[in-house]
Amino acid sequence: MNPFPTTVRIVEVGPRDGLQSISSRIPTDAKIKYINLLSEAMLPEIEVTSFVSPKWIPQLSDAMDVSAGIIKHKNIRYTALVPNIAGLTNALESGYDSVAVFIAASETFSQKNTNCSIPDSLERMKIMQPKWAEHFIHVRGYISTVWECPYEGKTHAEKVLPIIDSLFELGVREISLGDTLGKTHPGNVKSLLDAILKRWPVNQFALHFHDTYNLALKNVEVGLEYGISTFDSSAGGVGGCPYAPGSAGNIRTENILDLCNKFNIQTGINKNNLIKAASHIQQYID
Numbered sequence: 001m002n003p004f005p006t007t008v009r010i011v012e013v014g015p016r017d018g019l020q021s022i023s024s025r026i027p028t029d030a031k032i033k034y035i036n037l038l039s040e041a042m043l044p045e046i047e048v049t050s051f052v053s054p055k056w057i058p059q060l061s062d063a064m065d066v067s068a069g070i071i072k073h074k075n076i077r078y079t080a081l082v083p084n085i086a087g088l089t090n091a092l093e094s095g096y097d098s099v100a101v102f103i104a105a106s107e108t109f110s111q112k113n114t115n116c117s118i119p120d121s122l123e124r125m126k127i128m129q130p131k132w133a134e135h136f137i138h139v140r141g142y143i144s145t146v147w148e149c150p151y152e153g154k155t156h157a158e159k160v161l162p163i164i165d166s167l168f169e170l171g172v173r174e175i176s177l178g179d180t181l182g183k184t185h186p187g188n189v190k191s192l193l194d195a196i197l198k199r200w201p202v203n204q205f206a207l208h209f210h211d212t213y214n215l216a217l218k219n220v221e222v223g224l225e226y227g228i229s230t231f232d233s234s235a236g237g238v239g240g241c242p243y244a245p246g247s248a249g250n251i252r253t254e255n256i257l258d259l260c261n262k263f264n265i266q267t268g269i270n271k272n273n274l275i276k277a278a279s280h281i282q283q284y285i286d
């Protein structure tokens with residue numbers, strides 16, 4: 001078992017994961033203000049938006065305008081989610097030096113979310129790789145449905161491990177393990193981490209829990225026990241994935257901060273400013 005971390009790094013995914021499934025259109029200016037408020041809360045990394053097909057995720061079709069409008073702080077990493085070379089090209093044109101790519105551990109979710117198989121997702125990444133290498137881009141990789149798939153049920157570790165291998169071979173620096181449905185529980189989290197951390201160092205992984213069944217905080221605690229020190233979350237817990245029916249928003253960033261305070265773990269985040277950001281965006285969400 002790795003030691004309990006003394007600092008935790010939050011990747012704030014509210015502006016991307018939080019907003020992507022909100023059906024009523026949120027004005028671009030409101031998103032820019034939200035991200036600026038999150039920057040004032042000193043989140044170490046903010047996932048600003050995604051450069052995906054506007055037909056698939058209409059809410060984030062203003063990705064370029066949002067990216068151009070925000071005020072960037074020098075100590076914060078700003079990341080954009082990209083599904084393919086077109087998205088990566090747009091992200092680079094919008095000034096990003098950090099992107100996140102995504103793939104699923106279950107075939108049906110891969111098809112529903114990206115209209116392609118798992119091997120084809122890897123092919124898309126292979127096409128992107130020379131470009132991200134040439135521009136020295138920091139690349140984070142999400143693996144969705146690592147514990148549960150909304151269509152196929154339980155995911156076995158044997159499906160996840162080869163994908164991790166492939167992502168690291170492509171130069172992905174950090175892998176975020178996604179409980180897309182928010183259904184996993186501490187026992188499942190432990191067994192996957194046991195399998196993964198036998199093979200790779202703990203500091204190469206982050207955990208990404210949606211909080212559909214109120215299990216996310218317990219799962220974060222398990223992650224801490226295993227020495228994981230990067231967690232994805234969303235201020236106010238907004239959001240979900242439109243291609244994972246029934247899934248709720250990400251775990252609230254505030255809840256992780258409270259847990260870290262309890263264990264005397266530093267995060268560097270200003271909670272009052274975080275709450276201001278969450279209340280600002282909440283007025284645009286039904």
Ligand code: HMG
Nearest residue numbers: 051052053056083086087113114115142144145178180241
């Ligand atoms: P496709 O329809 O198979 O793509 O979609 P295509 O290559 O056949 O292109 C079709 C049209 O889309 C063309 O336009 C392309 O130009 C356009 P048309 O000729 O019809 O006018 N297009 C694009 N436009 C803008 N930006 C692009 C782009 N690519 C193609 N990048 C595609 C394939 C991957 C694009 C689509 O399936 C897609 O955008 N999927 C993204 C869905 C998504 O964003 N899901 C949520 C994010 S993942 C998530 O939430 C999980 C996570 O949080 C972790 C977890 O919780 O587990 C990360």
Ligand code: MG
Nearest residue numbers: 017178180241
């Ligand atoms: Mg997610």
